[in-house]
Amino acid sequence: MPLTCNQPEFAASPPGQIVPVLADRGLYIDSERSFYRVLHAHGQTHRRGRARPSQGPRPVPCLQARGPNQLWSWDITYLPTRVRGVWLYLYLVIDVWSRKVVAWDVADREESQIAADLVSRACLRERIGKGHRQPLILHADNGNAMRAATLEARLEELGVLRSFSRPRVSNDNPYSESLFRTAKYRPNYPRRPFHSVEEACDWVATFVSWYNHRHRHSGIRFVTPVQRHSGQANAICQRRARVYEQARQRHPRHWSRSTRCWQQPEVVWIQG
Template sequence: MVGLVKEANKSGARLSKACEVAGINVRTYERWIKEEKIKEDGRKGALRPEPKNKLSKEEYQSVLNIVNRSEFADLPPSQIVPALVDRGIYIASESTFYRILRNEKMQHHRGNTKAPKKIKIPTTHVANGPNQVWTWDITWLNTYTRGIYFKLYMIIDIFSRKIVAWEVWWEENGELASELVERAILSEKIKGKPLVLHSDNGAPMKSYTLKTKLEALGVLSSYSRPRVSNDNPFSEAQFKTLKYRPNYPQDGFKTIEQARE
């Protein structure tokens, strides 16, 4: 290309026009002949001679065969190459092993163990109006008898912080929870409308009875992330407000009727 441009220039053509016909920029041509000799083509798409020490197809395949052996399947090239050298075998360097593994997409995970899976971040539910997202939880109410507690079920609308339903029972289970949720939906007159019910990962919250009831009512279940204590702050804050009121009976309730009152 340089020879053709020079020939055209000597024949009377302007250098810029000759370069334009050749498909290159004048600056590129000047850079090629800057040191009075034609430089090697440095463009990304340039054709270059293969290096003399390039692995043959047989050597390339032998590297793949070695790294797929059961004894080397879970080892990095930094351990495979020295182990082969100890046996008097040398095929390629560690960097070549790494390059071949990257080319074959085998560097990230090798071995018999399952590849790690990315854990999906739980969906964040946002309420911009009433009766869109509810949260519920259960807290224990102390009694006069040590070791015996009443269970307070409470459902809150996170948009208005309205307590849409609550009840005090002797025990906690999915049947009672499903009864309370159904009562809350009927009292709010939102049966059939989209609703998200958020809770922690307690046994009543994940009971099959409650799940079946929520599916029948068209309610979407949402749960806190494991070992995350602040994923249900609305219910927890309301429980603390309840138990730290000045008129809350610190000695406990005598009867379940008194607790409900």
């Protein structure tokens, strides 16, 4: 039976196809189940032929940051224009630990060169290079611009490591997705499509300034991303804790439990 299965004409065929062919030739060797049993005994039940074996599931991203400029996330989203079917592309890079937008750009096309230049400017601004005490990890989804050789070469020059989401799993890149939602649900987000790249840049610049310097983010105990990125957040939260404790001492009947926890999260994860 193994000799029959390993003949050139049957080498890429399963028993379900071999048995009917033999029957058409007036031959019956054994049932399909027996074929499978014998092939299993000889270690030949794996994928046969030249077809690529099935790929196992990709590992779940498990990344952590304990300080600024250790883990960044980036993505691209569409911005509508007044021409039907024509879009602008918003590039945003966010520091996962502090939630600070460290770089952004608006372009009329999706291109890896634009992304490479954007990350380069961000690394220069944040003083990140190959001599950085801890390698920066840049996390993204599986888009063409994210996996392009141009960006890969630039990140290698900068000493930046890459990480990718699993295919078709949007919540592997939650920080960028959440940032896009915050941007597009702002009250001042334009109700009409953008007229030009310049108009879109003006709006994004205003949004990023508000988000970094004025937006008190719920994920970092309602301090601004810049306050956390620059190291001011702990002192701010300690002052809040003292205010709450003093209020509790003045009016103990108003408090049935301990005061609110204002401690900053020490570790932030990207984990599917």
